[in-house]
Amino acid sequence: MATATFKIWRGDTEGGEYGEYQTEVSEGMVVLDAVHQIQAERAHDLAVRWNCKAGKCGSCSAEVNGMPKLMCMTRLSDINLNEPVTIQPVKAFPIIRDLVCDVSWNFRAKKKIKPFKPREADAADGTWRMAQEDVDRVQEFRKCIECFLCQDVCHVLRDHDLHEQFIGPRLFVYTAALEMHPLDEEDRTGDLAAEFGVGYCNITKCCTKVCPEDITITDNAIIPLKERVVDTHYDPIRMLVRKLRGG
Amino acid sequence: MSNGAFALKRAGFGVTARRDAWWIQPLVTFAVFSAFIVYSTWAGMQGEYYHFGPYLSPFYSPELFGESPHRWIDAVKPTWWPAWMLWSPAFFVVPFPIGFRLTCYYYRGAYYKAFWADPPNCAVGEPRKGYLGENAFPLILQNLHRYFLIPALALIAILAYDAWVALWFKNATTGVYEFGLGVGSIVLALNAFLLGGYTLGCHSLRHLVGGGLDRMSESPARMVSWRCVSCLNNRHMRWAWFSLVWVGFTDLYVRLCAMGIWTDWRII
Ligand code: SF4
Ligand code: SF4
Ligand code: FES
Ligand code: FES
Numbered sequence: 001m002a003t004a005t006f007k008i009w010r011g012d013t014e015g016g017e018y019g020e021y022q023t024e025v026s027e028g029m030v031v032l033d034a035v036h037q038i039q040a041e042r043a044h045d046l047a048v049r050w051n052c053k054a055g056k057c058g059s060c061s062a063e064v065n066g067m068p069k070l071m072c073m074t075r076l077s078d079i080n081l082n083e084p085v086t087i088q089p090v091k092a093f094p095i096i097r098d099l100v101c102d103v104s105w106n107f108r109a110k111k112k113i114k115p116f117k118p119r120e121a122d123a124a125d126g127t128w129r130m131a132q133e134d135v136d137r138v139q140e141f142r143k144c145i146e147c148f149l150c151q152d153v154c155h156v157l158r159d160h161d162l163h164e165q166f167i168g169p170r171l172f173v174y175t176a177a178l179e180m181h182p183l184d185e186e187d188r189t190g191d192l193a194a195e196f197g198v199g200y201c202n203i204t205k206c207c208t209k210v211c212p213e214d215i216t217i218t219d220n221a222i223i224p225l226k227e228r229v230v231d232t233h234y235d236p237i238r239m240l241v242r243k244l245r246g247g
Numbered sequence: 248m249s250n251g252a253f254a255l256k257r258a259g260f261g262v263t264a265r266r267d268a269w270w271i272q273p274l275v276t277f278a279v280f281s282a283f284i285v286y287s288t289w290a291g292m293q294g295e296y297y298h299f300g301p302y303l304s305p306f307y308s309p310e311l312f313g314e315s316p317h318r319w320i321d322a323v324k325p326t327w328w329p330a331w332m333l334w335s336p337a338f339f340v341v342p343f344p345i346g347f348r349l350t351c352y353y354y355r356g357a358y359y360k361a362f363w364a365d366p367p368n369c370a371v372g373e374p375r376k377g378y379l380g381e382n383a384f385p386l387i388l389q390n391l392h393r394y395f396l397i398p399a400l401a402l403i404a405i406l407a408y409d410a411w412v413a414l415w416f417k418n419a420t421t422g423v424y425e426f427g428l429g430v431g432s433i434v435l436a437l438n439a440f441l442l443g444g445y446t447l448g449c450h451s452l453r454h455l456v457g458g459g460l461d462r463m464s465e466s467p468a469r470m471v472s473w474r475c476v477s478c479l480n481n482r483h484m485r486w487a488w489f490s491l492v493w494v495g496f497t498d499l500y501v502r503l504c505a506m507g508i509w510t511d512w513r514i515i
Contacts, residue, residue, distance in 0.1 A: 063370070065264060065265060065266045066264030066265030066266065067265060067369070067370055068370065083266070086264045088264065091255065091258075091370075092255070093253065094253045094255070105253075130462075131462070131464035133463070133464050134462050134463060153369050153370050155366040155378075156378065158370070159257060159258070159366060159378075160376075160378040161253055161255045161257075162251055162252070163251065163253060164251070164252045179461075180461055181461065182461050182462045184461065199380050199381045199382035199387070200378070200380035200381070201380065202355065202356065202359045202365060202380055202381060203352050203353075203355050203359075204356045204359060204360055204366065204369070205356055206369035206370070209369055210369070218356075219450070219483075223352050224450075224453075224458050226390075227450065227454035227459065228454075228459060229390075230391075230451075234387075234390035235390075235391075
């Protein structure tokens with residue numbers, strides 16, 4: 001069996017440093033396995049959040065060699081083990097301890113998004129009819145596991161700390177799922193333009209790149225939302241037509 | 248420290264724990280875009296060697312005024328054009344595709360990274376503290392991309408016509424136009440094809456043809472159009488790169504043939 005070195009961030013709100021650990025690695029191991037092994041062998045107080053070990057709960061998000069990843073889905077065989085592997089907590093949210101961050105901001109920000117508002121029922125029995133092909137489009141967005149890796153990599157949050165002005169890619173995906181839903185009647189474009197800060201996104205697609213669920217965040221959620229905001233806020237001809245119609 | 252919501256610690260410019268060669272992608276983008284900007288500006292300002300036989304450089308099409316048989320108006324330049332000002336028929340063409348590409352969603356993301364390091368690449372520290380995104384002037388104007396789409400669509404039709412014209416060669420003895428195929432005909436046809444694939448995969452077009460609707464199934468024609476545009480949009484980045492390089496090469500091909508440096512081989 002081979003030995004590999006891991007540099008794991010140890011610290012809390014006061015600061016911290018990398019702890020260097022060596023452990024044996026074997027075929028089929030993922031980063032989370034190595035972290036657990038280190039925790040069992042010599043760092044019993046190492047804080048790490050995880051749950052499913054199957055890429056479905058979104059708890060084990062961290063930065064492995066500088067890239068936001070789910071630790072349970074990152075195979076050691078895909079990493080160069082001849083150099084120490086760096087593991088640090090996600091950068092866009094405040095640290096609690098070691099690899100665990102406080103991501104509760106995401107849930108608070110989500111509450112700002114107007115909820116699903118279906119049109120009046122289509123049938124007398126209070127049910128609706130919708131075409132499968134209309135609802136197909138939003139299915140992609142429902143794959144989200146709320147790992148917040150996209151929020152972590154987004155420079156608007158990570159580098160500019162604009163959490164007050166910008167809800168981030170995950171919540172744009174959520175807004176898109178509501179906004180494009182064939183039954184929904186709510187208009188969220190005003191919020192997108194102002195409070196949600198869609199204009200801060202500069203379409204660099206880092207969110208799409210890191211999404212473990214392969215959601216085409218930028219192309220299928222954010223850009224279509226930006227286009228809807230253009231319709232209501234920036235397109236002079238549309239604005240004129242609306243004015244003339246008394247809208 | 249930043250003064251944002253969580254007072255997160257800012258990483259310095261270029262600081263990252265990434266191990267891969269993250270700088271290659273923005274560097275290549277920077278190099279290719281810069282080369283294109285320099286070449287197209289130079290080529291557009293020449294005002295000569297832009298046509299050869301039935302071929303017309305895409306930087307000069309439509310040739311509203313000009314010296315070639317392709318011109319639309321029978322004059323070398325507009326009468327009102329100030330005598331002291333440099334003239335080239337490309338001045339009436341180039342601003343439109345440039346505006347279209349500059350405001351294209353794909354290019355925006357790419358040049359914000361490569362030219363403005365905003366960010367230099369994913370999860371790599373930025374040089375500047377402040378950030379306004381596309382919320383303030385001038386970047387707020389990016390929202391008008393759809394207005395450049397209209398001339399861009401017209402240009403595809405014109406370039407497709409040019410590709411057709413590039414199949415008809417004038418017989419030097421009889422003066423009659425005869426069907427033929429030169430390497431240049433293929434170069435021009437490929438140019439129209441690539442620009443078509445790029446333009447018809449535009450995000451704004453995708454929105455306008457159907458994406459703006461929540462119940463597209465009620466408008467079957469718009470649903471089909473949305474699907475077609477989405478199909479091209481899937482590979483928008485590739486179309487953007489290939490069409491960019493090829494449109495530059497098409498001008499170069501026509502130019503070098505017109506200058507007598509390259510020979511245009513006739514296949515038929
Ligand atoms: S595309 Fe937009 S939301 Fe996604 S990472 Fe880039 S700036 Fe953030
Ligand atoms: S959109 Fe993707 S990256 Fe973002 S939270 Fe959901 S699953 Fe994670
Ligand atoms: S532990 Fe559930 S996603 Fe990794
Ligand atoms: S988005 Fe690229 S051409 Fe419109």
